[in-house]
């Protein structure tokens with residue numbers, strides 16, 4: 055009998071229960087007991103659902119109140135010094151690491167957040183040095199294993215593997231210059247051994263140990279570490295299933311198959327071609343092969359026939375007992391269940407499958423390849439065949455005018471009319487001072503704004519009343535910026551529920567869900583739209599609001615758009631046509647919008663591409679092709695304007711060092727880029743590559759409620775000016791302010807404006 059498994063499950067709760075309780079806790083409206091209680095209910099529900107759907111291996115230990123990498127650091131006592139001795143409870147220390155804390159005389163910034171592999175999930179980067187004293191503060195997988203056991207449910211605990219954990223870590227500021235976190239492997243292993251042996255003693259048969267670093271180019275560097283660490287772990291652990299996901303192992307499979315592990319999981323959604331190599335690598339070993347045939351990243355229904363073919367191939371080589379049918383990765387990246395969607399048409403619903411439905415898929419596929427004669431299994435197989443065939447039919451409806459327009463794109467459409475130096479002169483019409491201050495676009499999305507939007511949705515207020523409300527919000531954002539003395543203004547984006555959803559709702563080709571939330575970071579969840587057919591613009595999407603905002607002030611107003619690559623990366627894309635083609639369609643729609651904004655008198659237009667970096671393939675060999683089409687689509691969307699129009703772009707959340715030259719290639723007149731949390735690591739990048747257009751590295755972290763002082767901002771400006779041309783430096787925060795409150799927004803921006811004034815006086 056072939057077993058089935060799910061590698062990890064969304065931990066947000068079917069109705070965003072975790073967000074609600076955690077935010078209430080932060081606001082002082084509830085206590086730690088209540089948080090634990092709600093978390094227990096969500097875990098119970100997840101386990102029960104997976105059990106009912108017939109999944110053989112159900113994950114535990116993958117739950118988190120904020121981030122599973124942060125949980126791991128807290129459990130292993132990798133708590134940076136700045137959080138010691140603050141007199142906080144363990145839970146408050148944990149949240150201080152996650153989001154900083156500024157209360158009751160305590161003032162500590164949050165840790166750095168980075169994108170988790172090539173996804174839109176963010177993890178807290180562990181900070182390590184030789185002084186770290188690893189010890190097991192708590193055994194989360196064990197606690198959850200026992201929690202499930204008490205409910206009568208046997209689970210397979212999930213642990214983040216030691217090599218991936220260390221490879222994702224960074225050195226603290228205090229670390230020796232040549233310190234590499236991986237050097238701590240001998241020091242961390244005893245703690246892993248304790249964790250694993252406790253699981254064994256508690257009766258866990260298997261443990262899932264996640265080592266996704268193996269699908270990146272870095273993975274191969276760690277061959278000797280895998281070779282030394284895993285035999286030690288295996289000696290004391292339950293059976294270890296080493297899991298790799300999000301990409302291909304390439305030759306790493308050869309050394310991994312030599313480890314004394316009991317199972318190996320490979321991602322066959324992202325890399326179906328690696329099956330054969332994996333079978334060959336494990337065939338002469340006792341290793342069980344877990345086949346990731348059901349995507350954990352896509353919301354489209356799995357084509358059973360393709361999955362079955364892969365599974366049958368493995369079974370014929372290894373036998374039924376050595377094959378598991380699994381999700382390709384955790385299904386954390388997709389919404390909880392299709393059952394919550396009441397507004398999708400029956401046709402649309404039939405195309406998709408969310409986390410719970412994917413669980414049913416793995417169970418069904420496993421049953422089919424085990425030769426099940428069950429009528430329900432046969433019916434599910436038949437239903438899948440019909441759904442897939444219907445979707446294939448639908449895919450034949452392409453929008454000919456869009457396809458033709460894409461096919462006739464010419465190279466000159468990617469380029470601005472004149473080089474930057476000429477544009478810089480022409481853009482003096484904006485009348486900006488030296489060190490221009492600006493923000494990234496959004497202002498606080500207050501309760502009032504969310505309520506007004508909800509009321510409009512429920513029909514409790516009319517379209518006109520809503521518009522009046524938005525106008526007032528824009529007006530007060532404009533007055534606020536004038537009052538504190540910002541130079542280049544924004545309208546504040548009060549009309550936008552989300553920077554991608556807003557555009558998706560106005561373009562053809564998307565469908566929307568009501569409750570399909572996925573975790574982006576901590577309590578921030580997003581509801582990505584789904585691209586289902588060719589994309590085009592029906593009418594201008596933002597011009598009216600930008601024009602209105604500009605009419606209120608004599609200062610220049612930035613138009614604000616989300617770029618093609620970000621819309622694509624933060625949506626669930628189609629899987630029947632290439633991502634490149636989808637991005638081109640988006641770019642043409644945005645190009646029209648950019649030109650319309652210019653025609654409406656908007657002198658500066660920002661096209662945000664925060665997700666450009668996360669779409670970067672995990673293997674360097676695949677980078678050029680991605681960067682080429684992604685960069686081109688950005689350029690296509692912005693290059694239609696005249697020299698006097700200032701184009702901006704914005705990037706955040708990630709390491710930009712390695713793609714910095716590509717950002718230069720985009721040729722935006724101004725870029726703003728997140729910089730404050732990575733300890734100004736970007737500074738080194740500037741030193742290395744330089745930058746020739748205007749640039750505003752963020753001077754403070756907006757993902758934390760902490761308020762920076764003006765001297766702190768001055769220091770950052772000073773540091774940046776060591777490598778950047780003072781005539782090209784902009785002063786702005788790291789990102790938009792939508793998740794912040796007004797109080798801290800005002801205090802922080804006042805510091806920012808003061809710091810820019812200081813710079814004007816000190817750099818003449």
Ligand code: MET
Pocket residue numbers: 494495496547553614662664704706789790791792
């Ligand atoms: C995640 S990047 C956000 C950019 C957007 N313009 C904002 O300010 O919200």
Ligand SMILES: [Zn+2]
Pocket residue numbers: 494664704705706707788789790
């Ligand atoms: Zn941003």
